[in-house]
Amino acid sequence: MSQPVISLDQVSFAFGTEHVLKNVSLDVQPHEFLGLIGPNGGGKSTLLRLILGLLPPQSGEVQVLGTSPRKAARQLGYVPQFARFARAFPISVEDVVLMGRLKRGRMLLPWRRRDRDSITPTLERLGIDHLRHKPVDALSGGQLQRVLIARALAAEPRILLLDEPTASVDRDGETTLFELFSELKREMTVMVISHDLGFISDYVDRVACLNKQLIMHPTEAVTADTINQLYGEQVQMVHHHH
Ligand SMILES: Nc1ncnc2c1ncn2[C@@H]1O[C@H](COP(=O)(O)OP(=O)(O)OP(=O)(O)O)[C@@H](O)[C@H]1O
Numbered sequence: 056m057s058q059p060v061i062s063l064d065q066v067s068f069a070f071g072t073e074h075v076l077k078n079v080s081l082d083v084q085p086h087e088f089l090g091l092i093g094p095n096g097g098g099k100s101t102l103l104r105l106i107l108g109l110l111p112p113q114s115g116e117v118q119v120l121g122t123s124p125r126k127a128a129r130q131l132g133y134v135p136q137f138a139r140f141a142r143a144f145p146i147s148v149e150d151v152v153l154m155g156r157l158k159r160g161r162m163l164l165p166w167r168r169r170d171r172d173s174i175t176p177t178l179e180r181l182g183i184d185h186l187r188h189k190p191v192d193a194l195s196g197g198q199l200q201r202v203l204i205a206r207a208l209a210a211e212p213r214i215l216l217l218d219e220p221t222a223s224v225d226r227d228g229e230t231t232l233f234e235l236f237s238e239l240k241r242e243m244t245v246m247v248i249s250h251d252l253g254f255i256s257d258y259v260d261r262v263a264c265l266n267k268q269l270i271m272h273p274t275e276a277v278t279a280d281t282i283n284q285l286y287g288e289q290v291q292m293v294h295h296h297h
Pocket residue numbers: 070075093094095096097098099100101102
């Protein structure tokens with residue numbers, strides 16, 4: 056097996072006295088598509104923030120691409136939870152996506168024509184090229200989520216981390232996006248937080264179930280019973296037919 060691109064070894068984390076992650080160990084392989092599920096408050100977003108180097112573990116070790124999360128930060132694409140993105144800025148879709156290119160560290164403001172052209176394939180891939188000049192505060196929730204995904208991809212990351220990227224997207228849109236994530240795994244490693252196990256199990260290679268502690272499952276081994284025993288009824292377990 057090749058060197059994991061994300062490796063957590065016995066990681067624990069608490070906010071004050073509230074223990075959020077307990078002895079979490081996880082290895083994610085190159086080009087793996089991993090689903091992360093678990094109840095509200097189970098620690099999923101916190102785990103992503105540790106991988107991003109935004110929070111330090113209190114004990115244990117996090118390694119990303121064989122180094123510290125901070126050193127690997129430029130190689131990471133992050134799509135934050137939609138609700139956490141303040142969108143009351145008078146800037147266009149194009150500007151938000153170009154912000155992703157800034158991370159590559161080879162761009163100079165103001166944007167040149169070449170810079171603007173460079174994001175066209177990404178906008179087309181997400182089906183949002185026609186929205187390019189719209190202000191982001193005029194977008195629907197689903198459109199904004201696509202813009203945030205395009206911004207992360209514009210940085211040409213080796214690892215893409217997505218925190219509930221389809222929360223505001225309708226079922227057809229969700230299918231389209233998960234088909235895109237499946238395609239992207241040829242180019243990068245993809246890790247996605249979701250509440251909808253029944254849906255994601257058609258796409259992901261493995262499922263990590265997190266409720267302070269983390270348990271890994273091959274996708275086909277996760278049943279409604281396992282989920283209900285571990286996490287109660289909060290995770291949807293509906294199988295969808297495409
Ligand atoms: N900045 C913070 N300060 C204090 N406590 C926090 C902070 N961020 C998160 N928490 C707490 O840590 C716990 C885990 O939160 P986290 O956001 O990681 O869960 P989650 O699994 O992503 O939940 P959800 O499915 O609701 O998004 C929660 O109890 C939350 O209240």
